[in-house]
Amino acid sequence: MTITSAMPKARKRPTRTRTKRVSSLPAIKLSQLPPSHIDLRDPLHAVLVCEDCKTLVPITGMQGKVQKLVPHHTGKADEAAAIRCRSSNRRIEFDMTIPEWRQALADAVTEASSRQGTTVLPKAFSPQTDRTLRARAERTLAGRVADWDAVLHRVAATDKNRRTMPAGDAPTESLAAPLTTLHPKSPDR
Numbered sequence: 001m002t003i004t005s006a007m008p009k010a011r012k013r014p015t016r017t018r019t020k021r022v023s024s025l026p027a028i029k030l031s032q033l034p035p036s037h038i039d040l041r042d043p044l045h046a047v048l049v050c051e052d053c054k055t056l057v058p059i060t061g062m063q064g065k066v067q068k069l070v071p072h073h074t075g076k077a078d079e080a081a082a083i084r085c086r087s088s089n090r091r092i093e094f095d096m097t098i099p100e101w102r103q104a105l106a107d108a109v110t111e112a113s114s115r116q117g118t119t120v121l122p123k124a125f126s127p128q129t130d131r132t133l134r135a136r137a138e139r140t141l142a143g144r145v146a147d148w149d150a151v152l153h154r155v156a157a158t159d160k161n162r163r164t165m166p167a168g169d170a171p172t173e174s175l176a177a178p179l180t181t182l183h184p185k186s187p188d189r
């Protein structure tokens, strides 16, 4: 097959969506998103997490007047059904500069790392168990020593009671064991 000038030549298509259409939904304000849901590290390839479908969606028009989310589907490409996300072509309001976003992200990371974990107590079975577990969780080393000192005299009394033997030493419900040594004689003597 020879190529003639009459044959249509594929038009070079733009690599990015350049539709003028804009979503009727209100614009997304960057300041209202968690900083970690925005990625402005490479401003020409800015990305944010779409509020509707929770996927990373590129922002188009970074060098133009209007910035929008590109038209996109709700699910994962090539896997989920091709359902158009309602936030397609949604306008983005840059009410935050890139340095401001960097600062907000850094603050969020610092805040997250300084967060204190709460002591998780085992599930209580009864009010008594609950009190015991709470007391155990709150107890310090000094408190434990004091607790042991407090019960020490009761432990000593129990030990003393254990050492005293009961009055009768013979079992009551079995044959008495012979106390004299038995010497059986052979019958032929």
Ligand SMILES: [Zn+2]
Pocket: 050, 051, 052, 053, 054, 055, 057, 072, 073, 074, 085, 086, 087, 088
């Ligand atoms: Zn979406």
